[in-house]
Amino acid sequence: MSAIFENYMKIHCPALSDNEISVIRQAAVVRTIRKKQLLLQAGEICRYKMFVMSGFLRTYRIGTDGVDHTLHFSPQLNWLTDGESYTNQTPSLYCIDALEESELLLWSRDRFNALFQHIPALKEFSEQLIARNLYLSRNRLYKTISATPAEKYEDFINTYPGILLRIPLRMVASYLGVSLKTLTRIRHAQLPQEMK
Incomplete structure (x- = not known):
């Protein structure tokens, strides 16, 4: 599994030497997460930056009505954290759970x-990831x-190809901000296009 992370870093951050990538990898803890297991519960402090080596995670927030609102999906080869909670060491408003059994690398804030x-x-790469995520978040908000x-x-099926087979x-519908009935209608209207 370590090779997955090392190959990812070689492609996405070529400025790093093999030795530096190894040092970064060794600073992480490997954790296997069961399907439906929570990594972060609202009210807890997010203590880790996470890299998904395999599996699939979801970030969501539970509304006052008790309904969960999906904000982000993190399939394999994605980084995630609750940036505000992680940086400021404040309780998170969000939850992160595993939609599939997942293998993660976790780095504590200090490490x-x-x-x-x-x-x-690594700092430059991290800043680029933050800037990219900010751009993607603003673009998603605009859409x-x-x-x-x-x-x-x-946009969803283009952003997350193949994911429809992996999640309810x-x-x-929660991610898109539409009702399940509306999503079903849209899918039926586009079904012939998806099968091409």
Whole structure:
């Protein structure tokens, strides 16, 4: 499994040497998470940056009505954390759970910050990831308020190809901000296109 992370870093951060990648990897804890297991519960402090080597995670928030609202999916080869809780060491408003059994690398805040001191290229890479995630979040917010339900669905299947077979439709509807009935109608209307 370590090779997955090492190959990812070689491709996405070529400024890192093999030795630096090895040091980064060794600073992490490997954890296997069962399907439906919570990694972060609302009210807890997010203590880790996480890299998904295999599996599939979801970030969501539970509304006052008790309904969960999916904000983000993290399939294999994705980084995630609750940035505000992690950085400020404050209780999170969000939950992170495993939609499938997942193999993760976890770095505590202290360990990751120590890596920044010795590996400047990692800090630059981390800043690029944060900037990219901010861009993607703003783009998603814009689409949420401006796109039609059909356009949101089309964007979803382009952003997360193959994921429809891995998660319940209610989570997709939650992510898109539409009812399950609306999502089902859209899927039936686009079904011939999906089968091509």
